[in-house]
Amino acid sequence: MPDVTTTSAEAASDTVTHRGEAAFFDVDNTLMKGASLFHVARKMYQKKAFTMGDAAGFAWKQAKFIFRGENLNDVHSVQDSAQKLAAGISTDFVRQLGEEVYDEMIVSKIWPGTRALTQEHLRSGRQVWLVTATPVEVASVIADRLALTGALGTVAEIEDGLYTGKLVGEILHGPAKARAVQALAIEQGLDLGRCWAYSDSYNDIPLLTAVGNPVAINPDTRLRAHARDHNWPIYDFRSGRRAATLGLRAATGVGVVYGLWKGIAMVRRR
Template sequence: MVALRRLTQARRSPTERTALAGEAAAEAAEADLLALEATPAATGQAPDGRPAAKPPKAPAEDHTPTPDDPRAAAFFDCDNTILRGAAIFYLGIGLYRRRFFSRRDVARFAWQQAWFRLYGSEDPAHIADVQDRALGLVAGKRTAELEAICEEIFEDVITRKIWPGTRALVQMHLDAGQRTWLVTAAPQEVARIIARQLGMTGALGTVAETVDGEYTGRLVGGLLHGQAKAAAVQALARRENLDLSRCAAFSDSANDIPMLALVGHPYVINPDAALRRHARAMGWRVRDFRTGRKAARIGVPAAAGLGVVAGATATAIAMRRRRRPA
């Protein structure tokens, strides 16, 4: 990360900043993965020495077992794909409750969240505004402090705001022996917590520059958004020896078309209008969990080894359970 820090302090073109943001995200994701593998839970033991609890699996009839495929992975966008709403909004409200923000900041966050829920897509100006304010507020603060706060904030958010259908798709890929990665413009500290609580392999998020364990108020490269997400996926694929033609990606936003176009099996979840049009033109599968209506089946053959039919079954069961009266 030292070399990346030196690079980000220099004047860079937009293309160079995008590539740098992607490389930084991939490097941070690999570092998180190595740290996780070194924990007791990764070796099958809980911190107190007892066997670690295994995550729940879908019933046997909900999926078709397939061989492990170390060169395949699934990449999931976060906001409105896995999470109802925007992670940065929940982070902002959580920080306000801990006196990081003013009421005026919260009003701005609320307006941005209302826009997101109404139009189903990110506004780049809103994202940049949130980024600038957040960076200014965390400058000089310890990374460990923010990570502890994020743990508190997102434990409750994950419980209440995850789309059951997308969660079933994540589990389907894990059951198929494939790695699953969250890819989001949210800070890496937030991304790794969401990924960990969902049992995912890891996360690619926006990397904030740090020196001696404190935030500087700058990003490494820039926000992991749009083309930068695609750069991060490519960088991680090189590091992890993934075959992108055998990988899948899931997103709700036309901003993520570069990432979706990278993989052999793109899937569209809760799409905005622009992405829905693009998906129809490209023949990408569409699934919408917002109303419970069936996904538009638009002619992409099931990916070998991905268990797409099994994923559809698991998702339908999850949605049916959600609609069933208590």
């Protein structure tokens, strides 16, 4: 039987081979179930940073996000609302909030399959970055907790340690993700033709096509069709695909509304 043991020299050689390579992961519905910003909003409500009406609006957008996938208008609506609500809040508060949100809400919603992919890339000597419209403070907490290389996220304007309610640049969404990754590649000396990108959303086609190895994870209908047409790998870590549950979606519409009401009521009691 041949000896298949990998020596330290061989391992080091393999790591050198993958220098200049990286894997980029979207967060919402790719790394975790649902929208991370919803959980930030929920935690902010618990800390009395905004009202029940604001919380209900976030909850409804979260339900739509889970059932129909990412929608550009919803992303901008949630982000705009969050920025306005964050005006005057300290950076220290948000940093602590991000830690609590991860421990109490996000960690249990991370797809084990996606996390395994991040770890495989790290073991292969590649950098692993999160690329998300989520505020960079929250994205960085997720990256740190998963021992990833780092995170690219939406950046909020700060003055004297307080958020102003404005953005620095643009929401990191759609083509903006591709531009951010291209800038990072120049900074880090990455060869994007040898890099990987993972997303669930058709809106991330610019990011996926910016690298040599695009992969669809839990894809929405349009991304699934695009991935098949272009022979991209498709991973689906959901317990049941939406394509097979159209009838269930209609049947559970009332259940979703009831669940939202119960969830908000539970938050109110807390």
